[in-house]
Amino acid sequence: MFFETYKNELIISGIILASLFIIRLISYFTITKVAKKNNINIARVRLMKRYVTVSLLLLAVLIEAFVFGAEFKDLAVIFSSVFAILGIALFAIWSILSNVTSGIIMFFNFxxxxxxxxxxxxxxxxxxxxxxxxxxxxxxxxxxxxxxxxxxxxxxxxxxxxxxxxxxxxxxxxxxxxxxx
Known part of the structure; x- marks a missing residue:
């Protein structure tokens, strides 16, 4: 019954997840190629790959919410609440975020x-x-x-x-x- 009711959403979800998986593979390939070209430490490569995976996972959750019928106004309330809390927390640790962002920049251009x-x-x-x-x-x-x-x-x-x-x-x-x- 579940599969019949949400047949179209499940097909779209499969296509989205497959697309994001392909994007992840391409990103991993690109990161590995840049790392080999610039002789970058393997630990830094793993870190960049983790950043890509987490970003794509968050994007998948957002897209899936829309696919299964969540409306923008509902997601806007949730995300604004989450970002307000994160904003307060991250303001307190802006230095750490600055260093992580710098680490990402240094991976690609250092x-x-x-x-x-x-x-x-x-x-x-x-x-x-x-x-x-x-x-x-x-x-x-x-x-x-x-x-x-x-x-x-x-x-x-x-x-x-x-x-x-x-x-x-x-x-x-x-x-x-x-x-x-």
Whole structure:
């Protein structure tokens, strides 16, 4: 009885879900291709793929609500309430969102790689370091004295940065005689 009543909606749902699945595969392929071309860390690739999956899942829920008869005014009330609560919560953690957004931007357009020696031109805290890891929220930088510094992604995009040496991580590990970084 259920299948007969909602036959058209189920067919449309199948087409929508198949389309979003194909979009997900194309996105994954594109992310993987960009990552290989730019020699990007596999952990960052997984993070970008998770962002795509969550975005497509939210889009699927919205589209399915319309397919099964929800009206715009009903969804508008729900989404405005949810976004009001999220807006208040996210205002409190805007810095985290800024760093995540910067992490996404850095995935697709960032001239520096893990192992590069860089200089960050900050008048209060100038840094010369080697990039050890690029994460969702921050970079891990190894200073010349061996200290590890975490530097927020949003500041990395706001400050002037100079590339001193590509793949300097190999030089440090060979200088101190150890194989670990």
């Amino acid at each position: 001239p520096y790689k893990v192992g590069d020696k860089i200089e960050i031109h900050d008048k209060d805290f100038p840094i010369k370091a080697i990039i050890e890891d690029i994460r969702a929220f921050q970079l891990h930088l190894k200073l010349e004295n061996g200290d590890l510094v975490t530097y927020p992604n949003n500041l990395m995009l706001q400050k002037a940065v100079t590339l001193i040496q590509k793949d300097a991580i190999d030089d440090i590990s060979s200088d101190d005689g150890s194989d670990s970084v």
